[in-house]
Amino acid sequence: MSVPALKLAVRLRLLTTLLSALGMALVILMVGALFPAVGDSIGKLDLPEGVTTLLGGADYGTITGWMRSEIGAVYGPLIVSFTGISVAAALAGEEEAGVLALALAYPLERSRLLLARAGAVLISVALVAFGTFVGLVVGVAVGGGGIAVTNIAAVAVHLAFFGWAVGAVALASAALTGRRALATGAAAAFALVGFLLNGLAPLVDSIDWLKYLSLFYYYEGHDPIGNGVDGADLAVLGAATLALTALAVVGFRQRDLRR
Amino acid sequence: MTRDVAIGITGLTKDYGRGHGLFGLDLAVRHGEILGFLGPNGAGKSTTMRLLLDLIKPTSGSATLLGLDSRADSLEIRRRVGYLPGELALHPRLSGTAMLDYLAELRGGIDRRIRDALAERFDADLGRPIGELSTGNRQKLGLIQAFMHEPELLILDEPIAGLDPLVQQHFHALLRDVAAEGRTVLLSSHTLSEVERVADRVAILRRGQLVVVDSLEGLRDVAVRRLEIEFAGVAPRAEELRVVPGVREIAGEGAHFVVAFEGSADALVKAIAKYEVRSIRSRDDDLEEIFLRYYRDREGA
Numbered sequence: 001m002s003v004p005a006l007k008l009a010v011r012l013r014l015l016t017t018l019l020s021a022l023g024m025a026l027v028i029l030m031v032g033a034l035f036p037a038v039g040d041s042i043g044k045l046d047l048p049e050g051v052t053t054l055l056g057g058a059d060y061g062t063i064t065g066w067m068r069s070e071i072g073a074v075y076g077p078l079i080v081s082f083t084g085i086s087v088a089a090a091l092a093g094e095e096e097a098g099v100l101a102l103a104l105a106y107p108l109e110r111s112r113l114l115l116a117r118a119g120a121v122l123i124s125v126a127l128v129a130f131g132t133f134v135g136l137v138v139g140v141a142v143g144g145g146g147i148a149v150t151n152i153a154a155v156a157v158h159l160a161f162f163g164w165a166v167g168a169v170a171l172a173s174a175a176l177t178g179r180r181a182l183a184t185g186a187a188a189a190f191a192l193v194g195f196l197l198n199g200l201a202p203l204v205d206s207i208d209w210l211k212y213l214s215l216f217y218y219y220e221g222h223d224p225i226g227n228g229v230d231g232a233d234l235a236v237l238g239a240a241t242l243a244l245t246a247l248a249v250v251g252f253r254q255r256d257l258r259r
Numbered sequence: 260m261t262r263d264v265a266i267g268i269t270g271l272t273k274d275y276g277r278g279h280g281l282f283g284l285d286l287a288v289r290h291g292e293i294l295g296f297l298g299p300n301g302a303g304k305s306t307t308m309r310l311l312l313d314l315i316k317p318t319s320g321s322a323t324l325l326g327l328d329s330r331a332d333s334l335e336i337r338r339r340v341g342y343l344p345g346e347l348a349l350h351p352r353l354s355g356t357a358m359l360d361y362l363a364e365l366r367g368g369i370d371r372r373i374r375d376a377l378a379e380r381f382d383a384d385l386g387r388p389i390g391e392l393s394t395g396n397r398q399k400l401g402l403i404q405a406f407m408h409e410p411e412l413l414i415l416d417e418p419i420a421g422l423d424p425l426v427q428q429h430f431h432a433l434l435r436d437v438a439a440e441g442r443t444v445l446l447s448s449h450t451l452s453e454v455e456r457v458a459d460r461v462a463i464l465r466r467g468q469l470v471v472v473d474s475l476e477g478l479r480d481v482a483v484r485r486l487e488i489e490f491a492g493v494a495p496r497a498e499e500l501r502v503v504p505g506v507r508e509i510a511g512e513g514a515h516f517v518v519a520f521e522g523s524a525d526a527l528v529k530a531i532a533k534y535e536v537r538s539i540r541s542r543d544d545d546l547e548e549i550f551l552r553y554y555r556d557r558e559g560a
Contacts, residue, residue: 003364004361004365008361012352098346098347098348099350101348102347102348102362102401102404103362104314105312105314105337105340105342105344106362106366107334107337107338107366107367108337256314256315256316257309257315259346259348
């Protein structure tokens with residue numbers, strides 16, 4: 001891995017990443033502060049089953065359910081996906097702009113440049129996941145407590161692995177095609193379809209298995225906020241990330257630079 | 260490959276389909292020479308340079324740089340070569356200094372004094388974000404990064420593009436220094452006038468194929484050049500100029516002519532000297548006519 005390339009890739013996205021992490025923490029803090037006021041009055045919403053699963057149970061009567069639905073189900077994965085995708089897809093953006101043609105005329109192997117970008121995704125997503133952790137610790141305390149720190153950490157860890165996997169989809173697309181819009185779109189579409197599959201496929205027995213194709217299943221399928229870390233789920237997300245990164249390296253080494 | 264060849268290209272082909280690309284290029288750039296790589300846009304100059312740096316892979320053929328294979332030994336080649344891409348792109352939010360520091364780090368460090376001397380030579384603004392710089396000032400950064408590790412071989416794609424005349428002079432002086440040190444330069448351009456002041460030889464590419472490699476003297480002999488002449492008062496008739504030795508074509512009427520000629524300008528200048536000449540301007544050489552001339556010669560032979 002090229003350290004200068006890693007430092008630059010992180011640096012160029014650092015402000016956005018830090019704002020995302022800070023924004024995440026602040027939103028969670030607000031959500032936590034709201035819980036004492038609205039938690040009791042809403043309770044468990046009586047919604048159609050599909051909507052309920054998409055919203056992470058929609059059990060607003062407990063702090064665990066409240067955070068699971070407000071942060072865990074949608075907002076957390078959204079922000080962490082944005083971070084992973086934008087950092088990874090910037091590789092293709094630099095290729096389209098022509099900056100890579102200069103860097104790769106330097107004594108820098110393509111694989112090392114690509115791994116530097118993977119490292120930048122790793123760090124950026126980890127920062128946002130850390131922001132989530134801090135936000136949850138404070139937000140839950142403000143909301144009256146009730147979730148163990150280990151479970152909060154489990155949410156952050158699952159979120160980080162999820163963000164890395166989504167980022168790896170974007171990285172592989174960027175490395176194989178050199179097109180930023182395509183890389184962004186492919187990873188975002190993959191995440192969105194996964195979100196719907198994980199929520200809706202279980203409603204129909206015959207297609208219940210489709211949920212296993214969704215990154216969301218491994219992110220929240222075993223409810224880290226309620227049950228803690230699930231090693232097998234993390235292993236799947238980690239393996240997907242590694243496999244996609246390997247694919248990215250191979251594809252990036254073999255193809256012509258677009259500009 | 261012999262030792263006196265800095266770049267040896269054999270049958271290099273990059274076929275993009277529909278006639279686009281580079282086809283069977285054979286070319287040798289000697290150690291210590293400045294070779295001007297000439298051709299209209301889309302002729303395959305950039306493609307050749309990108310192939311040499313392994314940014315793209317050839318369809319067939321091969322190339323050696325400094326005795327090393329362009330594919331297998333690319334990393335070592337890139338350590339020893341300075342490259343300026345055509346349509347240079349840099350990170351717009353970085354300052355010139357930050358960009359050059361990053362690139363220096365990719366080389367594992369460089370002698371900062373050389374970089375600073377280059378920046379001074381070109382009067383480059385390293386402090387401002389690159390996005391705020393004019394094209395010419397960005398191009399200066401491109402030149403600095405290509406020269407800052409004192410490479411043995413320089414591959415410069417349209418280096419003069421966007422430089423103002425004063426900076427062009429500094430650049431030409433730098434090239435002469437580099438050549439005096441025995442280093443090799445391959446530089447591309449789409450106009451002959453840009454390279455004729457610096458290049459020892461010129462290779463002309465057209466539609467992906469090499470038309471000719473020749474010394475500048477050889478090329479000047481066959482190049483069709485154009486003078487734009489404006490007369491005051493009585494002007495010669497077009498027929499009168501058409502018969503002057505070397506004149507190939509006359510355009511215009513009244514007091515204003517564009518005269519195309521080849522070889523020496525002497526006879527033409529003497530012919531118009533009888534009249535009152537208000538102005539003479541040299542037009543850019545028409546590469547297309549040089550090509551046609553070479554084709555004609557080839558068919559005639």
